Amino acid sequence: MSAALSPARPGGAASRVPLLRAAGLVVRFPVRAGVMGRPKAWVHAVDGVDLTVQAGETLGLVGESGCGKSTLGRTLLALRRADEGSVEIEGQRVFELPPAKLKALRRHAQMVFQDPVASLDPRRTVGSSVRMGLDLHGIGTRAEREAAVAQVLRRVGLRPEHAERFPHEFSGGQRQRVGIARALVLEPRLLVCDEPVSALDVSVQAQILNLLKDVQAERGLGMVFISHNLAVVEHMADRVAVMYYGRIVELASREMLYADPQHPYTRALLAAVPSPDPAQRGGVAAPAGEPPDPARLPSGCRFRSRCPLAMPRCAAEEPPLLDLGQGHRAACWAARGA
Amino acid sequence: MSLLHGETETAGAEALPAAEAAAPRPRRGGWRWLLGRLLRNPSARIGGGVLLLILFCAAFAPWIAPHDPLAVNTLGRLKPPSAVNWLGTDEVGRDLASRLIFGTRYFLLICAIAASISAGFGILLGLVAGAGSALADTVIMRFTDMLLAFPYILLVLAIVAILGPSLWTAMAAVGVAGIPGYARLIRSVALTVKREEYVEAARALGASEAQIILGTVLPNTISPLIVYLSYATPIAALSAAALSFLGLGAQPPTPEWGAMLVNSRSFLFTAWWAVAAPGLAIFVAIFAMNLLGNGLRDVLDPRDV
Amino acid sequence: MSENAPLLQVRDLRTHFGTGPDAVRAVNGVDLSVDRGEVLGIVGESGCGKTVLALSILRLVDAPGRIVSGQVLFEGQDVLAMRPRALTALRGRDIAMIFQQPKASLDPVMRIGQQIAEPLRLRGGRTRAEAWREAVELLGAVGIPNPEEKARAYPHEISGGQAQRVMIATALALKPRLLIADEPTTALDVTVQAQILELLRERCRALGTALILVTHDIGVIAQMADRVAVMYAGRVVENAPVARILGDPAHPYTRGLMRSAPVMGAVQARLQEIPGGIPDLTRPLRGCAFAPRCDGRRQAGPARCDGQTPPPFIPAPGREARCWLQDGAPAAQPAPAGWS
Numbered sequence: 016m017s018a019a020l021s022p023a024r025p026g027g028a029a030s031r032v033p034l035l036r037a038a039g040l041v042v043r044f045p046v047r048a049g050v051m052g053r054p055k056a057w058v059h060a061v062d063g064v065d066l067t068v069q070a071g072e073t074l075g076l077v078g079e080s081g082c083g084k085s086t087l088g089r090t091l092l093a094l095r096r097a098d099e100g101s102v103e104i105e106g107q108r109v110f111e112l113p114p115a116k117l118k119a120l121r122r123h124a125q126m127v128f129q130d131p132v133a134s135l136d137p138r139r140t141v142g143s144s145v146r147m148g149l150d151l152h153g154i155g156t157r158a159e160r161e162a163a164v165a166q167v168l169r170r171v172g173l174r175p176e177h178a179e180r181f182p183h184e185f186s187g188g189q190r191q192r193v194g195i196a197r198a199l200v201l202e203p204r205l206l207v208c209d210e211p212v213s214a215l216d217v218s219v220q221a222q223i224l225n226l227l228k229d230v231q232a233e234r235g236l237g238m239v240f241i242s243h244n245l246a247v248v249e250h251m252a253d254r255v256a257v258m259y260y261g262r263i264v265e266l267a268s269r270e271m272l273y274a275d276p277q278h279p280y281t282r283a284l285l286a287a288v289p290s291p292d293p294a295q296r297g298g299v300a301a302p303a304g305e306p307p308d309p310a311r312l313p314s315g316c317r318f319r320s321r322c323p324l325a326m327p328r329c330a331a332e333e334p335p336l337l338d339l340g341q342g343h344r345a346a347c348w349a350a351r352g353a
Numbered sequence: 354m355s356l357l358h359g360e361t362e363t364a365g366a367e368a369l370p371a372a373e374a375a376a377p378r379p380r381r382g383g384w385r386w387l388l389g390r391l392l393r394n395p396s397a398r399i400g401g402g403v404l405l406l407i408l409f410c411a412a413f414a415p416w417i418a419p420h421d422p423l424a425v426n427t428l429g430r431l432k433p434p435s436a437v438n439w440l441g442t443d444e445v446g447r448d449l450a451s452r453l454i455f456g457t458r459y460f461l462l463i464c465a466i467a468a469s470i471s472a473g474f475g476i477l478l479g480l481v482a483g484a485g486s487a488l489a490d491t492v493i494m495r496f497t498d499m500l501l502a503f504p505y506i507l508l509v510l511a512i513v514a515i516l517g518p519s520l521w522t523a524m525a526a527v528g529v530a531g532i533p534g535y536a537r538l539i540r541s542v543a544l545t546v547k548r549e550e551y552v553e554a555a556r557a558l559g560a561s562e563a564q565i566i567l568g569t570v571l572p573n574t575i576s577p578l579i580v581y582l583s584y585a586t587p588i589a590a591l592s593a594a595a596l597s598f599l600g601l602g603a604q605p606p607t608p609e610w611g612a613m614l615v616n617s618r619s620f621l622f623t624a625w626w627a628v629a630a631p632g633l634a635i636f637v638a639i640f641a642m643n644l645l646g647n648g649l650r651d652v653l654d655p656r657d658v
Numbered sequence: 659m660s661e662n663a664p665l666l667q668v669r670d671l672r673t674h675f676g677t678g679p680d681a682v683r684a685v686n687g688v689d690l691s692v693d694r695g696e697v698l699g700i701v702g703e704s705g706c707g708k709t710v711l712a713l714s715i716l717r718l719v720d721a722p723g724r725i726v727s728g729q730v731l732f733e734g735q736d737v738l739a740m741r742p743r744a745l746t747a748l749r750g751r752d753i754a755m756i757f758q759q760p761k762a763s764l765d766p767v768m769r770i771g772q773q774i775a776e777p778l779r780l781r782g783g784r785t786r787a788e789a790w791r792e793a794v795e796l797l798g799a800v801g802i803p804n805p806e807e808k809a810r811a812y813p814h815e816i817s818g819g820q821a822q823r824v825m826i827a828t829a830l831a832l833k834p835r836l837l838i839a840d841e842p843t844t845a846l847d848v849t850v851q852a853q854i855l856e857l858l859r860e861r862c863r864a865l866g867t868a869l870i871l872v873t874h875d876i877g878v879i880a881q882m883a884d885r886v887a888v889m890y891a892g893r894v895v896e897n898a899p900v901a902r903i904l905g906d907p908a909h910p911y912t913r914g915l916m917r918s919a920p921v922m923g924a925v926q927a928r929l930q931e932i933p934g935g936i937p938d939l940t941r942p943l944r945g946c947a948f949a950p951r952c953d954g955r956r957q958a959g960p961a962r963c964d965g966q967t968p969p970p971f972i973p974a975p976g977r978e979a980r981c982w983l984q985d986g987a988p989a990a991q992p993a994p995a996g997w998s
Contacts, residue, residue: 079847094556114561121559133550138572144551148558186935187704197554216703216874218932221918225928243848250920250929273923287852288922289877293900296881305817306847 032106034205034237035068035091035124039100042086046310056310060086061097062261065336070204073231073238075252075269077245077284081309082258084241085129088209091239092124093117104205122152125198127227129210131190135182141193142168142178148201163200171196171226188219192226199230206231207239212247224250245288249273254342257281260309260317263336267343277345280318316348324349390652397648403641411457420448422455422608431624441626443617449630452608456631459609460590460638463524467589468582470528475535476574482536483543484566494540497533505530509592513601520609523602527589538581542574549573576653583646587639594635610635663734664691665868666715666753666836671728673707673714682939684710684723686892689970689990692836697862697869699883699900701876701915705936707892708872712840715870716749732836750777754829758841760821764813771797771809774828782832796827800857819850826857833865840872855881876919880904888912891937891947897970898977908979910954943967946982958982 042061045054060083068074078084089095091102093109102109104124109117125148128134135144142164149160165175171192182190191211198206208227212220228251231238240251248255255272257265257280265278276282290296306321307313313320319329326348334346391397410417419439426446434441440449482493500508512526546552547570555569596602597611605612610631617627673685684707692698702708713719715730717737730737732752740748749755757763765773774796775789784792790809797805800823813821822842829837839858843851859882862869871882879886879900886903888896888911896909907913917930934951937943949955949963962982971984978990 079849089553092557094553118559118561121557126554126557128550128554130550134554136551136555136569136573138575147555147560151559151564188935194554197558201558217876217919218703218914219935221920221929221931222933224920225931228928245848246920246922249922249925269925283849285922287849289852289855289875289881291877291880291904291916291919291921293880293883293904305819306850 033067034070034105035239036103037064037066037091037100040064040087040090040097040102041099042083042090042095043098058309059261061090064100064263066256066263066266068205068237068239070237071235072254073240073252075248075255076239076241076258077243077248077255078258079243079306081306083261084258085209087258088126088207088239088241092121092126092207094126118152122148122201123203124205125201125203125207127194127198127206127208127211130214131187131194132182134194135190137182140179140181141185144182145178145193145197145200148197152201167196167200170199170230172222187215188222191215191223195223195226195230202234203236205237207241209241210243213242213244220247227251245284257284260307260312262317262346264318264347265345266336271341271343277339277343277350278347279322279324279349316346387652391648394648394651396644397652400641400644400646400648403637404645407457407461407638407641410454411461414455414458418451418454420451422447422451423606424448431620431627433624434626440630441624443613443627444620447606449627452613453610453630453634455608456610456613456634459520459603459607463527463593464586464590466524467528467531467593468586470525471531471535471585471589472578472582474532476539476578478532478536479539480543480566480571483540484547484570490540493536497536500530500533506592506595509596510601513596518601518604520603520607523593523596526596527592530592531585531589534585535581538577539574542577543570546570546573580646580650580653583642583649587642587646590642591635591639665694665733666692667729667731668715669729669731671711671714671730672726673710673719673723674726675723680940683892684939685714686943688892688894690887690894690897692868692870694835695866695868697871697882697884699879699886700870700872700889701874701879701886702889703874703936705939706889708889709840711889712755712838712870712872715838716753716755717745718755750834751781751832752834753836753838754832754834755838755840756822756825756829756842758844760818760825760845761813763825764821766813768812769809770811770813770816770824774824774831777828778831792831796831797824800824800827800861801853819846819854822846822854823857826861830861830865830867834867836868836870837862838870838872841874842871843878844873844875858882876904876916888915891943892939893947893980895948895981896979902977908973908977908984909981910952910983911948946980954981954983958985
């Protein structure tokens with residue numbers, strides 16, 4: 016069943032090939048004057064992103080709304096094309112694959128969506144939605160597929176008889192379980208989760224996060240975990256990338272990023288999270304000013320208009336993602352050792 | 354003041370999820386569910402009942418009808434309703450009741466053919482326009498704009514004028530004239546569905562564009578399609594009757610209701626029943642379809658689904 | 659009216675959606691009070707009735723919802739019994755409200771300055787020029803840069819964070835004694851949220867305005883509230899000073915809420931889950947609504963938890979918890995007859 020991908024299986028000669036690698040990724044959206052008008056400007060939703068994810072590892076992708084993290088997630092799975100750059104999954108360049116090869120690859124690279132209501136077809140039973148991947152890839156006989164669906168539903172904490180019900184009969188948390196089952200039934204090796212718990216209440220969020228963590232450990236999945244919630248990302252990720260207007264501005268192990276953030280934007284983000292301890296009130300150093308217009312970013316460093324450390328060099332020269340050692344990287348001229 | 358601008362919107366938006374989260378929702382989807390809800394809707398019940406009766410008449414017309422609908426009886430012309438001729442006779446002595454009963458066949462035939470042509474081509478064009486390339490969308494939408502630029506009845510008349518008058522061309526004309534409405538509806542639904550996250554989810558699972566259109570977009574057009582069908586079909590049936598009335602559709606002696614109406618209209622003041630019978634038949638049938646349509650719309654209301 | 663009487667008192671308030679057996683009991687017997695200048699946090703998950711409660715206080719519930727019974731006493735006057743004219747005078751002047759979606763709450767075809775000036779002119783008795791000048795000042799006070807220029811902008815020309823600032827300026831223009839803020843920062847990014855919370859705190863303190871802050875975010879509660887009411891299934895299950903709620907919750911649901919959210923800087927291998935989901939509010943609840951999900955049910959006695967609604971016990975002065983685990987502490991009042 017995995018013939019198309021066997022060269023890249025872990026343990027083979029190609030095991031040092033990362034599960035996922037993106038290089039120089041750029042995605043642009045035109046800003047048009049009218050409906051049919053020529054684009055008057057471009058918004059770079061993703062603006063030169065490099066990242067890798069190893070098997071068994073979770074990369075957290077964190078940023079505020081409009082920073083391009085969702086677009087990046089979709090581009091990593093070739094759900095939309097990149098304007099520049101490449102994505103490799105298990106060594107295969109996804110944008111250059113013929114449709115049949117890409118389809119085969121999709122089996123092993125799945126996605127969990129944000130909105131558990133919108134991401135399930137209201138006209139399909141839950142079983143049919145979960146089975147869809149198996150149907151599309153022609154995996155197993157009808158009976159084997161049903162058995163696989165029952166098994167995966169059980170794994171995500173639902174009952175096999177739930178397969179005959181429609182999505183509207185479930186609560187938000189249960190629907191998200193269905194969304195996870197739909198991705199897991201194909202036994203993926205890479206899972207991109209786009210804000211999988213931001214539509215859920217905290218008590219249910221804990222259930223889903225635990226499930227994702229268990230499944231990841233069980234199957235050794237490589238995971239890209241996208242969220243705006245820094246506490247959730249800290250809970251889930253091994254490494255964390257912070258995005259600001261299409262760029263990764265800081266990338267580090269979870270421990271380093273949360274204990275010793277180097278980019279002023281990361282620091283501002285962390286400081287802005289309201290502490291659940293009423294003794295630590297106020298004194299929040301939120302970045303001054305308003306987020307800039309994405310079509311007219313400041314020259315040089317895109318954060319400099321809100322940055323407390325901005326200096327003349329920041330306006331002149333855009334800082335690259337500088338290596339600060341131990342895998343800690345930050346795009347800031349003021350970072351330690353930069 | 355702004356407090357008041359905000360209140361209705363926010364209050365309504367919040368109240369719904371609160372109610373939704375808690376209410377035990379009945380099983381939705383599936384034909385049995387639809388039928389159950391329709392049976393509880395009075396207007397759908399009445400409309401559906403009348404249409405079932407029409408269907409029954411059409412199926413068993415030769416057994417139900419007391420007389421041969423085409424048998425001429427020159428001695429019994431324009432007789433008022435009686436025990437022998439329940440609804441009286443027409444200007445050549447044919448039994449009106451029998452003609453009405455056989456007329457149900459033509460009525461249903463017109464509905465079926467016209468709706469098939471309109472919906473069939475409309476769905477095809479709508480899907481290609483809504484879910485296909487931008488070029489196809491532009492071409493198809495300009496084509497429907499062109500058709501829609503003509504008044505409906507003028508378009509129908511023009512098509513009949515090209516094809517020549519007969520029952521079949523009337524049905525074809527009415528069918529073709531209905532295409533743009535369906536095409537626009539399906540396109541708009543397809544455009545909406547295409548942006549849904551579950552379509553993206555299907556793509557992520559490995560579905561091709563064709564599989565997405567047929568497996569995900571098309572099934573999601575069914576609810577609005579059924580509702581539109583129930584509105585557009587009576588209009589088509591009425592137009593076909595109008596064509597027959599103008600002599601451009603069914604030709605005498607076919608017992609088609611519109612054609613019956615035109616033959617009897619000169620006797621309106623001497624033999625009112627000969628006009629009233631087909632007129633009322635058309636009215637009741639169309640009214641029943643509209644009632645069913647209203648019921649369907651209530652049941653399938655997209656805000657509800 | 660004595661000075662230490664609470665500013666707002668809610669007594670046994672019930673708001674239902676729909677009628678008959680399918681009615682959703684969104685607010686199902688809530689008792690609350692807010693003192694002058696106090697910040698009361700109302701926290702709970704979706705569907706717990708916190709937004710409906712906030713709307714009910716100002717009688718802003720739309721059909722099919724309706725307030726079935728109870729009292730809302732603002733400075734001793736029952737809001738629920740007020741005539742329309744008195745109610746209109748109350749809204750905006752004495753009690754103002756801001757919502758989750760600031761952009762949806764602003765009139766899209768009216769200049770921002772106008773939206774703030776209008777109530778000042780119509781209800782504050784200012785002339786047109788005075789009202790405009792004051793609107794510009796208010797915009798400055800809520801941290802809008804270039805207020806003269808921004809006052810002439812339309813809502814689509816400003817960001818979500820700025821829109822919420824405008825909403826706050828509008829709501830506080832007439833110096834109300836109570837502001838109800840329903841999830842005011844939920845639609846905003848975390849850096850903007852921090853600014854808006856700071857602004858709300860500072861403005862309310864400056865004007866002596868009491869604040870009811872409705873949110874699902876424990877962090878926001880911790881940063882803002884003096885006292886917290888935790889809602890579950892249409893009822894207040896715990897009501898206590900913020901430090902107590904967060905440090906030593908008395909109700910198992912409150913405890914579950916605290917533990918299930920990941921906390922920055924305290925990474926655990928697994929999060930503590932609250933099993934199951936929220937109850938069906940169309941069915942009359944027998945006993946404690948949280949009992950089916952509760953880890954304290956066995957200890958408190960399943961028969962009692964499932965069968966009898968716990969009254970608000972008072973484990974310590976100023977604290978209330980509707981939980982049989984607190985049995986032994988004095989109860990605030992016996993559950994009224996007909997509790998369902």
